[in-house]
Amino acid sequence: MRDIFISAGGRLLADWQQVCPEGAVFKESAALNADVGQALIWLHVNAGNTESMLADVAGLLGRFAQARVLVLANAPDTNEAVAAFQQGAAGYCHAYSSADVLGEVRRVVQLGGVWLGPEVLQRLITVGRTMVGSSQTKINATLDQLTPREREVALKAAEGLSNKLIARELDITERTVKAHLTAIFERLAIRDRLQLALMLNDRQG
Amino acid sequence: MRDIFISAGGRLLADWQQVCPEGAVFKESAALNADVGQALIWLHVNAGNTESMLADVAGLLGRFAQARVLVLANAPDTNEAVAAFQQGAAGYCHAYSSADVLGEVRRVVQLGGVWLGPEVLQRLITVGRTMVGSSQTKINATLDQLTPREREVALKAAEGLSNKLIARELDITERTVKAHLTAIFERLAIRDRLQLALMLNDRQG
DNA sequence: AAAAATATTGTACCAAGGTACTAGACCCCG
């Protein structure tokens, strides 16, 4: 996917060039004549001119159906961002974002995603916040299904300890460790200790 | 809105049942014959089979225009999530999510929304970038020590797949999988696949 | 062109994980 950078100033942003060393640069969207195909167009806009930005986005998308347009704003504004997305932009971010961020944005957009900055997200998403922090709750809910002794065994197994080591630490035989594990696997409906590790170590929601 | 649960294993997840006590369970998407109308279809998928998941999602959406499809992944993967959304899924979350989370997901989707998990969110949010980015970098640094083929094997092993399954998916013999794993263990200076899973799944930052 | 890395597979073997069936000791509750 080609990268095309459009900036009124025509000046190339250093970080952008780092992300897209092969990218082409234009001074204005009108300068794009030939069909660009599946290009990724980075539209660098100045503050306070939402109207012309929207017109540019609409124009580009109209002329190049296969292209995706990303807006780089010198002074990002949530309202402007929402407007850009309504117009069909695939992303809207700070023009002076670091190369890391720009790379990530590019990746997301290339994968067909829409990149949303934090402010825009908060505006669009009402849920989430509470949910994000609830993974610990999930783990506890999992552990609550187990007896105290099973919990001890489960945690040690999820840390990667062998049955022999668990047995030594809990001062029981290896056979008993196996017995607990069998009970754990059945109760949690999983196959083996690796699945257990995934359940207990995965901090995702 | 009816809830329909599809799992290859046909096993009902306890938390899911709690959220959808009235839900129907099927072993495979093909088992859904009659039109389900405005149903909410929970598609439980195993790790590492993105293709078949996407096919399932596409098939379901094609057959039941009014239905919404939610993907429950045993081993969530951001790329897979993005792919699922591209295919038209209304949500993608961890199969072992707690009932609380599942209920919230259900609510959002029923209201016509698209549910984005924290991992996908964090991928999109710049704020979480520093933290998430560092651990991601760490993981990448780990993976960079491996050859391309070894990376594939390592990731699948870390997801909990058995050698047999990995072999099948990569279309090589189980012996070769073992050879790669032995090389991986030596290079990363770890003992077994569980340690590998801990290394690659640790998203603490 | 030679050397090194990568990818593949074989046979054999041992250790570890996990299951089946069983069972005694202990504790709590109705």
Next chain:
DNA sequence: CGGGGTCTAGTACCTTGGTACAATATTTTT
């Protein structure tokens, strides 16, 4: 007191994971 859950553990057995000691073909690097 008896039933049920918990913790413990034995023997036996099977499966999976991992290593040792190979070999061959392809690609990449030097």
